[in-house]
Amino acid sequence: MVKVTIDGIEIEVEEGTTILNAARMIGGNVVPPAMCYYSSLEGSGGNCRTCLVEIAEGSTRDPRPMPKLMVSCSTQVQDGMVVKNKTSQRVHENRGAVTEFLLINHPLDCPVCDQAGECHLQDLSFDHGGAGSRFEEEKRTFEPIDIGNKIKLHMNRCILCYRCVKVAEQLTEKRVHGVLHRGEHAEISTYIQKAVESDFSGNMIDVCPVGALTDRTFRFKSRVWFLKPMNATRECKKCPGHATVWMFGEEIYRVTGRKDAYGEIERLDGKTAWICDDCRFETKDPKQWNIEGPRKINRHSVISQNHYEIPNPLKTNVKKSLK
Template identity: 65%
Template sequence: MKVTIDNITIEVAPGTTILEAARQIGGEVAPPTMCYYSKLKGSGGKCRTCLVEVNKGSEKDPRPMPKLVASCRTGVMDGMEVKSMTSEKVIDARKGVTEFLLLNHPLDCPVCDQAGECHLQDLSYENGAATTRYEYDRRTFEPEDIGPHIQLHMNRCIMCFRCVFTADQLTETREHGILDRGDHAKISTCISKALDNDFIGNVIDVCPVGALTDKTFRFKNRVWFTKPVDAHRNCSNPKCCGEARLWMRGEEVYRVTARKDEWGEVATASNGQTGWICDECRFEKKQTSDWTIEGPTKVNRHSVIAQGHYQGKVGTATQPILIDEVIGKRPKLTLDIHKVSEVNKPEIHLSEIEGPAHSDDFK
């Protein structure tokens, strides 16, 4: 099937969703997601951050869809035309969704362990507003102890249900779930039962905010001060891939997480399975001698974690070209500002001007 997203046409297999097709294009064409997780069955359709505009349904039925649709739940039709970042309606809708997600979210980024790798931070930075219109008290919950390794902050939860799907599909027993309804809904174990399954630590990796954090890493360091490296070990647990990411500062391993792909999801392991790791690898193996170090993690240069050790191509264009020739497939143009702005004269070199450049130099 052929589908056009933001004026970029690709061919996809039948049954592909709009979101999956957009991710094949990559870059900013792919809508943001807070609840969808490709590795979890049943996820998606809850947060509405991935809304897109379908201005042509298909070749057989070219009528546009009457309202914005969730791209993670809408399948592609042959000849479909979709607008994501090029639609004013979509941009406005994402701003509205972001505002709703932040209504009850506490402003504790300075003390939150998720800061620096929080999807809600990224979403609010790209689509949110600098101020809030909310004037009422925020929803709050009493602290709850759910185990020796995982800290639950329900005040930060956005009810994406990812952790519930993870516990249900990855562990043999699911001790926690969603209680109550509406604005009273919360993630809980009902009777404060500890989450002690040997794979329950993966709920930390799937949480897009700081609602579920690692107690062994809590308040010990900022993620951008650590250096991520890829490592592996021969784990005795047959379900564990044994491939992890160590977050180090000097020779000390501060925390261990699963490896993640460019969409912030647990990456596929070398054996072709999803790269989940067991709690033994995550919480107990905190020495470099426990692991075989493969090398530094390739960090996206736009991430705050990148600070000085990202890998990737950077450059400028001498003429308008698609940016996919520079840093990936993105429907943006790079221009020579001297030729396009008609402000600076290209024949005048700033380094040859005596003293600071002035407007008189470019009259």
């Protein structure tokens, strides 16, 4: 066990833990934001640079500060390390700069985008972004394309976090999409427009921190803050069937995995409860789901703007789950 201090809060964690995970153990607002790191995807992180923190003291043995800001998602803690996140002016300024860079090619189409209201880039720019843009050049633009018959790719919105590539690598048998070209020209694409068809490909929608990958069955149907997220389960042969259904009245508009406070899919019995494409795209009848009840929503979220209650508990099968 090693001792680490983050924003003046001391915590003992196991050796080999990253700074980000140590901060998440403390919780609250000492947790740095992360756009690319995803705890259940191996090898993710280190791309987006939003989780940069200042290390004021390296360790007890060598207490010199690290000269540059470090990526907290891939830097391991050392005994006696002192980390500054919220308390560091440098971190704040740098995060603002990183946000500005992420927004360089990002279109300002939140009113159109289906991710608005649950978008991590929206939250990040709300906290760290500037009021206007200093980018005068033309943004790079792409036409939205269908990858697979259920997923829409808006390359304009992509921030190249590589999460979806990791999903394809680790959850599906054959990866058919990836990042083509390099540097400024890099883009997510499928090999010769080949469709993504796999039982778990829909999870790349859930891991996408922005609205680059969206659900075609939910495209422009409604806004997330008009829907009521309900915890629901279902018996499924391919996956745990542990999901959130987004309801409007008595109808299910879309199905997603259950996401925790960091936007990551919750764990069930030690494993990440990824849901399969059958649950996500094909089962939209409330009778096929066992609806447990409303999901807890952070009151600062725009989703809680809606009047949030059980839509007539007598009509849905809430009672079944109580038995």
